[in-house]
Amino acid sequence: MTNNSVVTELMSRIESIFSEPNSPSGTRKSTFLTFCLPGVPISPDDLGFNQKANRLNLTAEQARKAAAKFACLVNRIPQVGHCWPSDQRLLWDEYQTILKDGVVASIETNPEDKKTYDRITNALYPKQEIADLLGKRTAIVDSERLAEYKAYQTKYQQADTRYQSLKRAAQSSEEPTAVQQWRLHGDLYRTEVNNALNDWITYGNKNEIETALAMLDQIEKRNPKLAWLQWQEKLELSKLVTEDNQSFYLTLFSPALFYESADDTRWQRLTWKPAENASRVGSKETQLSISNLTVELIAVQILRPWMNSSLFERQFWQWPDQRDALSDGSDVPQGTLPAYATTMVVARNLTIELESNSEQNAALVEDIKLGNKSDKSISWGPFSLTNATVSGSNLIQCYGMQIVAMGCQKVPKSPNPDLTLQWPEISPQDPDKPPKDPDQPPKDPDQPPKEISVKWLGGEYQFNPKTKISQVKVLVQPAQELLPGSTNIDIRVGNVEFKIHSPIELRINHGEWWVLENTQPDRPNAGDSSTYGPFDVDRLTVEDLSNISIELQPETIVPLWTAQVKSLRLEVNVEGHGWIAYKQWQPGWLETTQDINYCQLQ
Numbered sequence: 001m002t003n004n005s006v007v008t009e010l011m012s013r014i015e016s017i018f019s020e021p022n023s024p025s026g027t028r029k030s031t032f033l034t035f036c037l038p039g040v041p042i043s044p045d046d047l048g049f050n051q052k053a054n055r056l057n058l059t060a061e062q063a064r065k066a067a068a069k070f071a072c073l074v075n076r077i078p079q080v081g082h083c084w085p086s087d088q089r090l091l092w093d094e095y096q097t098i099l100k101d102g103v104v105a106s107i108e109t110n111p112e113d114k115k116t117y118d119r120i121t122n123a124l125y126p127k128q129e130i131a132d133l134l135g136k137r138t139a140i141v142d143s144e145r146l147a148e149y150k151a152y153q154t155k156y157q158q159a160d161t162r163y164q165s166l167k168r169a170a171q172s173s174e175e176p177t178a179v180q181q182w183r184l185h186g187d188l189y190r191t192e193v194n195n196a197l198n199d200w201i202t203y204g205n206k207n208e209i210e211t212a213l214a215m216l217d218q219i220e221k222r223n224p225k226l227a228w229l230q231w232q233e234k235l236e237l238s239k240l241v242t243e244d245n246q247s248f249y250l251t252l253f254s255p256a257l258f259y260e261s262a263d264d265t266r267w268q269r270l271t272w273k274p275a276e277n278a279s280r281v282g283s284k285e286t287q288l289s290i291s292n293l294t295v296e297l298i299a300v301q302i303l304r305p306w307m308n309s310s311l312f313e314r315q316f317w318q319w320p321d322q323r324d325a326l327s328d329g330s331d332v333p334q335g336t337l338p339a340y341a342t343t344m345v346v347a348r349n350l351t352i353e354l355e356s357n358s359e360q361n362a363a364l365v366e367d368i369k370l371g372n373k374s375d376k377s378i379s380w381g382p383f384s385l386t387n388a389t390v391s392g393s394n395l396i397q398c399y400g401m402q403i404v405a406m407g408c409q410k411v412p413k414s415p416n417p418d419l420t421l422q423w424p425e426i427s428p429q430d431p432d433k434p435p436k437d438p439d440q441p442p443k444d445p446d447q448p449p450k451e452i453s454v455k456w457l458g459g460e461y462q463f464n465p466k467t468k469i470s471q472v473k474v475l476v477q478p479a480q481e482l483l484p485g486s487t488n489i490d491i492r493v494g495n496v497e498f499k500i501h502s503p504i505e506l507r508i509n510h511g512e513w514w515v516l517e518n519t520q521p522d523r524p525n526a527g528d529s530s531t532y533g534p535f536d537v538d539r540l541t542v543e544d545l546s547n548i549s550i551e552l553q554p555e556t557i558v559p560l561w562t563a564q565v566k567s568l569r570l571e572v573n574v575e576g577h578g579w580i581a582y583k584q585w586q587p588g589w590l591e592t593t594q595d596i597n598y599c600q601l602q
Helices: 006-018 043-051 059-072 091-101 109-124 145-173 175-202 206-224 224-237 359-373
Strands: 031-043 126-130 136-140 239-241 247-251 253-254 270-272 279-281 283-284 290-303 339-354 389-391 395-398 401-410 452-456 457-465 469-478 490-491 496-501 504-507 513-515 529-536 550-554 565-574 580-584
Touching: 006 145, 006 206, 006 270, 006 290, 006 339, 006 401, 031 339, 043 059, 043 253, 059 239, 059 389, 091 206, 145 253, 145 290, 145 401, 206 224, 224 239, 224 490, 253 389, 279 452, 283 389, 290 550, 339 359, 359 389, 452 580, 513 565
Parallel strands: none
Antiparallel strands: 031 401, 126 136, 239 247, 253 290, 270 290, 279 283, 290 339, 339 395, 339 401, 389 395, 452 457, 469 529, 469 565, 490 496, 490 550, 496 504, 504 513, 565 580
């Protein structure tokens, strides 16, 4: 993070509060926290554009300029690291390029799907003429019921974050106060989480909205052109322009009035005593003796009405040429869009108590007292002290707000096209790619391709890459007894989708569902394996198998089935070789995210 060990220690404490915890199954983290060094001061005037009522009496142009400034800050594209970027590359530029240049698979839109899709999108995201602080315009907005859903979702997420951070602090901290806080308030915070979840279900239309969103998700997978047109329209309607001709895409945040709330429980109070003492003043590292630091922190969600993040994971699009990938999907993604910010960590009421009788402390105090009379940027770690005040000789106070970190989402491998789909003709020659050598003799079409070596679960094999795979079957080992109808799993191999539950249904290439018979008893005991299939597949070869998608999806919104499955194994019927075990997934592959109801096994 920084060569200052004490600053690193403090930043690690903040990271432990707001970062995704390590998975016990060893699953890679999909998020990370990156720090603003120094923090970015913000005021209510900077955030007033997000209010429904014009409490600050902003003109439309003032509101647009504030909205543009905020959007340009939080839409910078970060690298995977601990320092927020200083370059000016913006997320919406990459997103717009995808929707303009991306090639979409040639799948004809199903008329019935289109009717359902239009009905749901019009109900959830109506297009309206609106007049707000930013002026009059046509916009796609959240319906009243969807807005309620998001409001109660935010309350649940905040309660859960508060509970989880207190729990992690007690488990990892050596400070007695953290352990005592957990003992005193752990049960209370857990009750708050449960109450917030119940409110989300009861008043936030949780089941209704998530059922509709899941249906949209399924239709978009089957009808990529529908999704593409909807995403293009959302982007276009979110574009705004200031009077000085600065264009930007409206980006909001939630809770909208987090800085005015009288409910201080939204803010988490961090009290920290360093083991050693160091400081960052301007660009120069100096020693600073600190006895105590307190600060209030909150994670604020960044909202982009113009962006659908599922685009990055969709396998029905690709570039028309050999340009760089958005992300290579590695643990530390590389590409033109390796990650994007989803939350901002805001600090307020910062108090630093200095040790007395320190020359270094006296120099810093003098710098702060000079304030605006000096051009020197004063900061310590992720905190800007430019607007701080000094009480007495050793108490630094900074009550204003500042953004000290950004929570970021890694972008998976993208584009990652499913090569088994039908694709339109793509440009045969990339201008950046060297032309073929005219002296090189053409390949003999009758000459068989060289064999490839593959390492699968069943062992290592040599195959002709074009060897066909005619069938697949799935072996599921339950962790407990499975009851009829209690397990609802979709499995998708490339463009072939199977539904596994009681009764079992099969779907090939988005066709009809067929009821199948399970080859094992209807109610296997814990530890027994159930075999589903075999399922016929088309146009699948040994060469393709490692490059296609393999996904699981719960039929229900809440994946209760995750506790029932111990392992899943996929076997394939290779022409001339018979059945071979391809891969097996252990606990951990069932983890899902809030926005995605399927699990990407491969």
